[in-house]
Amino acid sequence: MLRFYESKKIADVYVKYRPTYSKEVANVVVNFLKRNRGIAEETAVVFDRLIDVASGTGQATGLFAPFFKRAVGIDVSAEMLKQAQQQNVFRHVTYKQGAAEKIPASDNSADLITSAESGHWFDLPKFLQEARRVLKHDGCLAIICSTFPTVIEPLELPGGNEYVMGKYASDLFTKCLLEGKYDVVAYNHVFNKYKDIYKAIPSNTKEYNDDLTLHFQWTLEEVVGHLKSVDSVHNVLIQKAKEFEELGVEVTEELLKPFDLSERFRGEVKAAWNVEEIPDSEVLIRGEADMFIILVSNL
Ligand SMILES: C[S@@+](CC[C@H](N)C(=O)[O-])C[C@H]1O[C@@H](n2cnc3c(N)ncnc32)[C@H](O)[C@@H]1O
Structure with missing residues (x-):
C-alpha cells in the first residue's frame, strides 16, 4: 500500500x-x-x-x-x-x-x-x-x-504582462512538481x-x-504552501534528510532549503515577476484547476 x-x-x-x-x-x-x-x-x-x-x-x-x-x-x-x-x-x-x-x-x-x-x-x-x-x-x-493547478496568474503585476507571466508560473509549478519524487x-x-x-x-x-x-484566489505564500503539501515535493526533503542522517549530519530547515522545490518556485517566480521586494502575502494570484x-x- x-x-x-x-x-x-x-x-x-x-x-x-x-x-x-x-x-x-x-x-x-x-x-x-x-x-x-x-x-x-x-x-x-x-x-x-x-x-x-x-x-x-x-x-x-x-x-x-x-x-x-x-x-x-x-x-x-x-x-x-x-x-x-x-x-x-x-x-x-x-x-x-x-x-x-x-x-x-x-x-x-x-x-x-x-x-x-x-x-x-x-x-x-x-x-x-x-x-x-x-x-x-x-x-x-x-x-x-x-x-x-492549470492557471497560476498574478492579479496585479508591476509592468503588467499578467497572462505571459501566468503561463510562466503555471509551467514552473508543474515542472517543480515533476522534478520531485512521485509514484x-x-x-x-x-x-x-x-x-x-x-x-x-x-x-x-x-x-x-x-x-x-476549482477557482482560487491565493497569495504567493499560499501557492508555495500548496506546493509544499504535495507528496512529490515533500518526498525529496524526506529522502535528503535521510541521506544527511546517514552521513551523521544534523538536519536543519536551512540545510534542506536548497532541495525544497517549493522554495525554488518561490525564488524563480518572484524574480520573473519582478516582485522580489514585495512580501509573499501581498502578491495576489488567481488560480484554477x-x-x-x-x-x-x-x-
Ligand atoms: C491528497 S490527500 C487527500 C485528502 C482529502 N481527501 C482531500 O480531499 O484533500 C490523500 C490522502 O489519502 C490517504 N491515503 C493514501 N492511500 C490510502 C489508502 N490506501 N487508504 C486510506 N487512505 C489513504 C493519505 O494518507 C492522504 O491523507
Whole structure:
C-alpha cells in the first residue's frame, strides 16, 4: 500500500494550504445520489451515512457532512486524522484510522462513499470490492479529483504582462512538481483525469463529470504552501534528510532549503515577476484547476 502522507509536517501544511471544494461539487454528487433514489433534486434530504475514504485533513468530509446524519472520515495517516479532528466543526462527524482496501465499516451500512484527491493511491480492485461490501444496495460511490493547478496568474503585476507571466508560473509549478519524487502510476491516473480508473469500474450505471473548475484566489505564500503539501515535493526533503542522517549530519530547515522545490518556485517566480521586494502575502494570484468526478451506482 502506498503511504505518502504520514508525517506531521505534511499534515500541517496540508490542512493550511489545501483548498476545500466548491458547493457545486457537493451538488453534483448529492444530486446523483438523489436521482438514484428517485428523489427530485430540489427536495432537501438528509441521508443516513457517509463514509469519506482517505479523508486526509477532512476537506471533503466537511463538504458532504451537512447532507448526512452521520459521517465518518477514514484515512491511513494518523497525522492527517489528528488535523482533521482538530478542524472538525460537526458533532456528527468522526474520524477513524483505516485503509481504502479494508474499510472499517460494516456491510450494507453506507449511503455514499466518497474519495477525494486520493483514488489514484488505492489498490483499485480491492477498494471497489470493499466499497461494494460497505454500500447499501442503493448506495453510491463518488471518486473526486482535480488536476494540478492549470492557471497560476498574478492579479496585479508591476509592468503588467499578467497572462505571459501566468503561463510562466503555471509551467514552473508543474515542472517543480515533476522534478520531485512521485509514484508514476498514481500520477498517470491524475494526468489522464481518472479516465482509466473510470473505464476499470465494472458498472454500467456510472457517470464521468468533468464540467467543474476549482477557482482560487491565493497569495504567493499560499501557492508555495500548496506546493509544499504535495507528496512529490515533500518526498525529496524526506529522502535528503535521510541521506544527511546517514552521513551523521544534523538536519536543519536551512540545510534542506536548497532541495525544497517549493522554495525554488518561490525564488524563480518572484524574480520573473519582478516582485522580489514585495512580501509573499501581498502578491495576489488567481488560480484554477480542472475537477473530474466519477459517480457510480449499482456497484
Ligand atoms: C491528497 S490527500 C487527500 C485528502 C482529502 N481527501 C482531500 O480531499 O484533500 C490523500 C490522502 O489519502 C490517504 N491515503 C493514501 N492511500 C490510502 C489508502 N490506501 N487508504 C486510506 N487512505 C489513504 C493519505 O494518507 C492522504 O491523507
